[in-house]
Amino acid sequence: MTKQRHVAVLPGDGIGPEIVEEGVKVMKQAGEQFGYHFQVDFGLIGGSAVDRVQNPLPTETLQICWEADAVLLGAVGGPAWDKNPPELRPEKALLRLRKELGLFANLRPAKLFSGLEQSSTLKAEVLEGVDLLVVRELTGGIYFGEKRREQTERGEKATDTLVYQDYEVERILRRAFEWARNRRKKVTSVDKANVLESSRLWRQVAERVAGEYPDVKLDHMLVDNCAMQIIHRPTDFDVIVTENMFGDILSDEAAILTGSIGLLPSASIGEGNRGLYEPVHGSAPGIAGEGVANPVATILSVAMMFRHSFGDEQAARAIEAAVTCVLNQGARTMDLAAPGDLALSTDQFGDRVIEELKQQQPDPHIPVEAMM
Numbered sequence: 587m588t589k590q591r592h593v594a595v596l597p598g599d600g601i602g603p604e605i606v607e608e609g610v611k612v613m614k615q616a617g618e619q620f621g622y623h624f625q626v627d628f629g630l631i632g633g634s635a636v637d638r639v640q641n642p643l644p645t646e647t648l649q650i651c652w653e654a655d656a657v658l659l660g661a662v663g664g665p666a667w668d669k670n671p672p673e674l675r676p677e678k679a680l681l682r683l684r685k686e687l688g689l690f691a692n693l694r695p696a697k698l699f700s701g702l703e704q705s706s707t708l709k710a711e712v713l714e715g716v717d718l719l720v721v722r723e724l725t726g727g728i729y730f731g732e733k734r735r736e737q738t739e740r741g742e743k744a745t746d747t748l749v750y751q752d753y754e755v756e757r758i759l760r761r762a763f764e765w766a767r768n769r770r771k772k773v774t775s776v777d778k779a780n781v782l783e784s785s786r787l788w789r790q791v792a793e794r795v796a797g798e799y800p801d802v803k804l805d806h807m808l809v810d811n812c813a814m815q816i817i818h819r820p821t822d823f824d825v826i827v828t829e830n831m832f833g834d835i836l837s838d839e840a841a842i843l844t845g846s847i848g849l850l851p852s853a854s855i856g857e858g859n860r861g862l863y864e865p866v867h868g869s870a871p872g873i874a875g876e877g878v879a880n881p882v883a884t885i886l887s888v889a890m891m892f893r894h895s896f897g898d899e900q901a902a903r904a905i906e907a908a909v910t911c912v913l914n915q916g917a918r919t920m921d922l923a924a925p926g927d928l929a930l931s932t933d934q935f936g937d938r939v940i941e942e943l944k945q946q947q948p949d950p951h952i953p954v955e956a957m958m
């Protein structure tokens with residue numbers, strides 16, 4: 587029986603439309619092979635929405651996201667909108683969308699594809715076996731705290747506030763422990779508890795939640811040390827769980843382990859099955875419109891959509907296997923190409939993934955219903 591799914595697609599700004607086009611192609615191909623019929627609704631978001639309708643998150647966009655089973659997003663932002671007032675800033679729209687949909691858990695896996703050791707600036711022996719998952723709290727912390735600008739006697743003053751409530755910490759910690767159970771059973775909780783009160787609460791809650799998961803090992807690490815250890819001993823990490831801003835920064839850093847930020851996908855989920863799927867990277871304005879962006883992060887985000895929103899591990903793995911095959915054949919986009927290599931364009935790479943996906947057979951050993 588054909589499965590009906592409703593997907594909201596928000597290409598956004600910069601390279602967003604180019605990479606999302608490849609993601610949608612792969613989603614439709616996987617849908618054909620694995621028995622889906624998609625209703626796809628496109629929506630405006632970010633700077634392009636400001637330009638068109640003077641609103642970075644139009645009501646119609648929010649509406650199609652609410653009605654959808656999953657949202658696929660490219661990226662938002664760029665220099666054209668950097669000086670906009672807060673209500674017209676593209677990045678604010680993305681923060682608001684995540685909050686409105688209640689997507690508090692952001693999964694950012696960083697895994698080394700074999701053959702890409704040479705693409706990283708780090709030594710191959712440091713990278714061998716890298717496979718970590720950053721679980722980032724997504725709807726709290728300093729990105730959402732009260733912001734203020736004031737004139738004082740000594741000039742202008744700006745304030746950002748970092749607030750966490752224990753329930754917000756508890757629910758993300760619980761997710762991290764659940765996911766660690768299906769991996770190598772190790773959680774590193776990252777904070778700045780030597781300085782921040784919110785981090786002291788975070789650590790306290792982490793200890794409490796850990797008591798419910800005796801099979802999973804919990805370590806605490808200060809964020810400055812973690813930033814170093816990620817590139818020094820990356821294979822020591824399994825699941826890293828941390829607050830919003832630390833997770834944002836550490837996941838970009840983790841991209842260096844894999845060879846390019848153009849490879850890192852993400853899934854943002856909440857209490858239900860609806861999720862938002864987007865690459866970890868931004869709108870890369872410097873290469874926008876040239877057809878050279880790496881579409882892998884977006885394509886792998888589509889795999890995460892099948893896994894987390896549709897509960898379809900078989901389709902997810904087929905997409906991941908197709909990407910692996912294409913990379914194993916030596917195909918590279920500009921960000922991964924060695925000097926002298928012929929780099930494929932964004933759509934050529936997407937086409938190669940489609941061809942490999944067509945060769946993938948459902949694996950009868952994988953349960954169709956994914957572990958959520």
Ligand SMILES: NC(=O)C1=CN([C@@H]2O[C@H](COP(=O)(O)OP(=O)(O)OC[C@H]3O[C@@H](n4cnc5c(N)ncnc54)[C@H](O)[C@@H]3O)[C@@H](O)[C@H]2O)C=CC1
Nearest residue numbers: 661662663664847848867868869870871872873879880921
């Ligand atoms: N989720 C989102 O929509 C995000 C949006 N942004 C926004 O994006 C804009 C640019 O931000 P940046 O700090 O430059 O970060 P960025 O991630 O857009 O780019 C950083 C570097 O990585 C390269 N890069 C990124 N994605 C790539 C891909 N798929 N293939 C090949 N190379 C790629 C870029 O060319 C650049 O050299 C800003 O307006 C920022 O606010 C930044 C991060 C996340």
Ligand SMILES: CC(C)CC(=O)C(=O)O
Nearest residue numbers: 677678680681834866867
């Ligand atoms: C709102 C986004 C621009 C923040 C970010 O960099 C991210 O989520 O990766």
Ligand SMILES: [Mg+2]
Nearest residue numbers: 834835838866
């Ligand atoms: Mg970021």
